[in-house]
Amino acid sequence: MLDRFDPRLDPLPPAPDRGKLIRRLSRVLPRKALIVKAEGMRVFETDGLAAYRGMPAVVTLPGDTEEVRAVLEVCRDLGAAVVARGAGTGLSGGALPVPGCVLLGLSRMSRILDIDPVACLARVQPGVRNLAVSEAARPFGLFYAPDPSSQLACSLGGNVAENAGGVHCLKYGLTVNNVQGLEVVTMDGEILRLGGETLDAPGFDLLALLTGSEGLLGIVTEITVRLTPLPEATQVLLAAFPETRQAGQAVADIIGAGIIPAGLEMMDKLALTAAEAHTRAGYPLDAAAILLCELDGAPADIACDLERVRGICESAGASLARIARDESERQLFWAGRKGAFPAMGRIAPDYYCIDGVIPRRALPEVLDAIERLSREFGLAVANVFHAGDGNLHPLILYDAQAPGELERAEALGGAILELCVAKGGSITGEHGVGREKINQMCAQFAPAELETFAALKRAFDPQGLLNPGKAIPTLQRCVDHGAMHVHAATPSFAHLDRF
Amino acid sequence: MPRHQASPISIASEAGDLAEELAARVADAAARGAPLRVIGGGTKDDLAQRIEGEPLDIRGHRGVIDHAPSELVITARAGTPLAEIETVLAAAGQRLAFEPPLYGAQSTLGGVVAAGLAGSRRPFAGAVRDSVLGMKILDGRGRTLRFGGTVFKNVAGFDAFRLMAGAFGTLGVLLEVSLRVAPIPAACVHLAFEESWPRARGRLDDLLRRPVPITGAVHDGAGLLLRLEGPEAGVAALARELGGLDDAPTAWEDIRRRRYGPLLAERLWRISAPRRSDVDAVEALAESPPLRDWAGAEIWLATGASAEQVRAAAAQCQGHATLFRGATPGEAVFPPLPAPILALHQRLKRAFDPAGVLNPRRMYEEV
Numbered sequence: 047m048l049d050r051f052d053p054r055l056d057p058l059p060p061a062p063d064r065g066k067l068i069r070r071l072s073r074v075l076p077r078k079a080l081i082v083k084a085e086g087m088r089v090f091e092t093d094g095l096a097a098y099r100g101m102p103a104v105v106t107l108p109g110d111t112e113e114v115r116a117v118l119e120v121c122r123d124l125g126a127a128v129v130a131r132g133a134g135t136g137l138s139g140g141a142l143p144v145p146g147c148v149l150l151g152l153s154r155m156s157r158i159l160d161i162d163p164v165a166c167l168a169r170v171q172p173g174v175r176n177l178a179v180s181e182a183a184r185p186f187g188l189f190y191a192p193d194p195s196s197q198l199a200c201s202l203g204g205n206v207a208e209n210a211g212g213v214h215c216l217k218y219g220l221t222v223n224n225v226q227g228l229e230v231v232t233m234d235g236e237i238l239r240l241g242g243e244t245l246d247a248p249g250f251d252l253l254a255l256l257t258g259s260e261g262l263l264g265i266v267t268e269i270t271v272r273l274t275p276l277p278e279a280t281q282v283l284l285a286a287f288p289e290t291r292q293a294g295q296a297v298a299d300i301i302g303a304g305i306i307p308a309g310l311e312m313m314d315k316l317a318l319t320a321a322e323a324h325t326r327a328g329y330p331l332d333a334a335a336i337l338l339c340e341l342d343g344a345p346a347d348i349a350c351d352l353e354r355v356r357g358i359c360e361s362a363g364a365s366l367a368r369i370a371r372d373e374s375e376r377q378l379f380w381a382g383r384k385g386a387f388p389a390m391g392r393i394a395p396d397y398y399c400i401d402g403v404i405p406r407r408a409l410p411e412v413l414d415a416i417e418r419l420s421r422e423f424g425l426a427v428a429n430v431f432h433a434g435d436g437n438l439h440p441l442i443l444y445d446a447q448a449p450g451e452l453e454r455a456e457a458l459g460g461a462i463l464e465l466c467v468a469k470g471g472s473i474t475g476e477h478g479v480g481r482e483k484i485n486q487m488c489a490q491f492a493p494a495e496l497e498t499f500a501a502l503k504r505a506f507d508p509q510g511l512l513n514p515g516k517a518i519p520t521l522q523r524c525v526d527h528g529a530m531h532v533h534a535a536t537p538s539f540a541h542l543d544r545f
Numbered sequence: 546m547p548r549h550q551a552s553p554i555s556i557a558s559e560a561g562d563l564a565e566e567l568a569a570r571v572a573d574a575a576a577r578g579a580p581l582r583v584i585g586g587g588t589k590d591d592l593a594q595r596i597e598g599e600p601l602d603i604r605g606h607r608g609v610i611d612h613a614p615s616e617l618v619i620t621a622r623a624g625t626p627l628a629e630i631e632t633v634l635a636a637a638g639q640r641l642a643f644e645p646p647l648y649g650a651q652s653t654l655g656g657v658v659a660a661g662l663a664g665s666r667r668p669f670a671g672a673v674r675d676s677v678l679g680m681k682i683l684d685g686r687g688r689t690l691r692f693g694g695t696v697f698k699n700v701a702g703f704d705a706f707r708l709m710a711g712a713f714g715t716l717g718v719l720l721e722v723s724l725r726v727a728p729i730p731a732a733c734v735h736l737a738f739e740e741s742w743p744r745a746r747g748r749l750d751d752l753l754r755r756p757v758p759i760t761g762a763v764h765d766g767a768g769l770l771l772r773l774e775g776p777e778a779g780v781a782a783l784a785r786e787l788g789g790l791d792d793a794p795t796a797w798e799d800i801r802r803r804r805y806g807p808l809l810a811e812r813l814w815r816i817s818a819p820r821r822s823d824v825d826a827v828e829a830l831a832e833s834p835p836l837r838d839w840a841g842a843e844i845w846l847a848t849g850a851s852a853e854q855v856r857a858a859a860a861q862c863q864g865h866a867t868l869f870r871g872a873t874p875g876e877a878v879f880p881p882l883p884a885p886i887l888a889l890h891q892r893l894k895r896a897f898d899p900a901g902v903l904n905p906r907r908m909y910e911e912v
Binding site for chain 1: 613614615616617618638639661667668671672674675684688689690691692694695696697698699700701702703704705707708710711712716727728729731750753754755756757758775776777778779782817818819820821839842843863864865867879880881882883885886887889890892893895896897908909
């Protein structure tokens with residue numbers, strides 16, 4: 047299990063003296079911002095990847111930028127690792143405490159500082175919930191576009207750390223495309239203001255580098271996001287296909303026709319069957335795959351493009367292509383998709399959600415390969431796919447009580463991710479590497495690239511205190527993992543001793 | 546060849562592949578500590594600090610490697626002329642979202658991305674770094690590194706490739722770039738309104754908080770130019786609502802080709818400021834009416850005022866000023882950086898280019 051850190055493979059600093067750490071922190075933080083008792087720290091033991099657990103040395107909950115800076119100063123002086131945490135909904139173990147660390151929770155910094163309806167900008171603290179931004183902007187006819195499935199609970203700070211996505215990324219972009227400014231506290235105690243109200247900032251694009259850096263480079267204490275005008279109208283089409291390949295073809299043809307859907311989701315037979323049993327969304331059970339295609343914009347344009355989408359789906363072989371007859375049916379079509387994950391509970395005790403990305407054109411062969419792997423590992427896999435942007439979420443079904451099944455699920459997940467890389471894709475589209483996919487990074491990146499990432503980290507954090515053991519594997523870990531990236535037919539890490 | 550080999554529709558020839566040769570050149574320069582000057586089409590040489598150094602010409606490293614229209618992605622070698630990219634895309638009804646300004650027919654993809662400049666569509670369709678999906682680069686040791694990929698969503702590793710957009714080749718020699726592309730909308734209408742900037746600004750404040758199909762808003766001193774692009778019905782409806790004069794696309798073409806109003810000035814300032822900011826301080830320095838692109842967030846200014854005056858005026862409206870053209874030798878081009886941010890630039894430079902051979906001092910004296 048990857049929640050066991052290995053001092054040989056992970057770059058962890060030695061745990062500092064806990065008593066000294068608590069004394070120093072209690073001098074700079076109010077009482078309510080410091081948690082030292084085990085029962086109080088228990089809730090911080092894990093994040094959205096609940097299979098991984100670890101206890102921090104202490105939990106700090108700073109209330110403002112100065113307190114964040116003070117915590118980092120103590121950690122720097124004592125050499126303590128720092129693990130930042132937003133709402134703890136992340137799915138890759140990014141907020142998993144490492145041994146002896148100071149957990150830095152940003153939940154108390156939860157104020158919306160400003161909504162500027164004319165500039166279409168919102169300035170918020172990192173602990174603000176994603177959906178709260180859209181709710182505050184709605185009276186002005188605006189919303190915050192990135193909408194990860196956890197948007198009810200997840201925080202903007204966490205969204206920035208993970209470069210979070212959602213179902214509307216194809217049209218509206220990821221977090222990185224919607225953040226215009228950050229305030230960041232660095233490990234050397236500087237407060238940096240990157241971007242802000244201007245569309246660009248002088249020098250290198252540090253704003254882009256910080257976004258998605260998974261808590262390894264600095265602590266974000268304020269965020270300026272762009273708000274998007276709410277579309278006039280939204281409509282969805284449900285299409286069902288006798289063969290998965292036909293659905294993949296329809297996706298390519300829709301996008302090839304110059305239509306950019308607000309959302310384009312695909313579910314395979316196992317996923318749609320479970321979702322239908324769970325939600326009664328009206329999905330046809332005889333289909334091998336269904337597509338949900340959502341368009342937004344001016345009503346006349348949507349109507350016209352939906353007809354084109356319907357024609358494309360029918361030409362691709364759809365047995366059904368139906369536009370939701372009203373808003374409640376539109377909601378129902380989506381409810382099925384949104385319920386797909388919980389629906390897995392009906393067919394298996396546990397599921398493990400994978401987050402691979404592939405070029406869309408590779409979809410048919412990747413689905414075939416996943417089916418082969420599924421048989422090989424003896425675990426069923428249901429596929430839910432953000433088809434518009436190539437982000438595949440295979441759900442591996444297993445039973446944690448059955449000996450060895452979790453390990454088998456992890457191994458199958460790793461194999462699927464390595465398959466995605468081989469097809470020109472990525473091991474993660476929106477969940478982040480965190481701890482979970484640390485070994486698969488060795489498949490996606492060559493040693494020189496991983497070394498460059500490490501050098502980038504040192505430029506911000508020379509002592510290696512920020513979220514160590516996450517996101518960027520050491521070369522030693524890659525050697526140990528074995529499934530190594532092979533670059534131009536030269537075995538990687540040839541210069542390193544093998545154990 | 547790279548690990549991303551998902552049945553690419555290969556257009557580029559091996560003849561245009563100079564990656565190994567370029568890598569050897571960089572490694573050799575690093576070993577000797579000899580600074581390199583990376584050369585593309587040479588159309589933007591005077592847009593940053595002119596520098597000395599052994600020329601490293603990437604123009605021979607060219608060709609579109611992959612473009613499958615339904616993937617909305619194009620991958621090409623950095624020496625590929627921008628014109629060639631645009632031709633390939635247009636044939637499929639697509640284009641680059643960020644509307645790169647055209648500085649000359651020789652312009653290369655690598656130069657466009659390294660300069661990180663976006664045209665009038667920037668506020669509506671994103672910057673260069675928003676379109677970049679991945680890159681293959683040479684670092685300052687001559688090592689070939691690949692960051693990002695060819696897919697839209699990819700959060701593995703730091704986004705080192707976005708850092709390259711606008712870094713003027715100081716962090717890496719661009720070898721290949723994958724860009725997200727956009728479909729060309731069905732309808733396009735150009736409108737003109739003879740009105741003062743304050744009036745135009747009020748109009749934009751009202752318009753841009755609505756979901757309107759606007760992809761360009763420029764004020765040239767005489768009036769507001771609006772470009773509407775999108776689906777037929779939406780564009781037609783907005784055009785009817787706005788009225789205005791049906792305008793020829795000439796002005797937009799001239800702005801994109803940098804031959805409009807103050808863009809032709811020999812000493813030209815570019816000020817990036819919040820759209821809403823009161824730019825009186827900047828206005829006071831102008832010799833001729835400034836050109837306001839990006840719905841007012843990018844101001845082009847011809848002035849004989851001193852650099853201190855212009856930078857102070859920009860700061861007064863919460864913006865920053867770049868001496869875009871006409872810097873005297875040694876004169877700072879880019880806005881000065883706060884000390885901790887400059888220190889980070891130096892450390893990042895060392896991380897990618899420890900010997901300091903890639904376009905040193907092209908952006909900042911210390912980087």
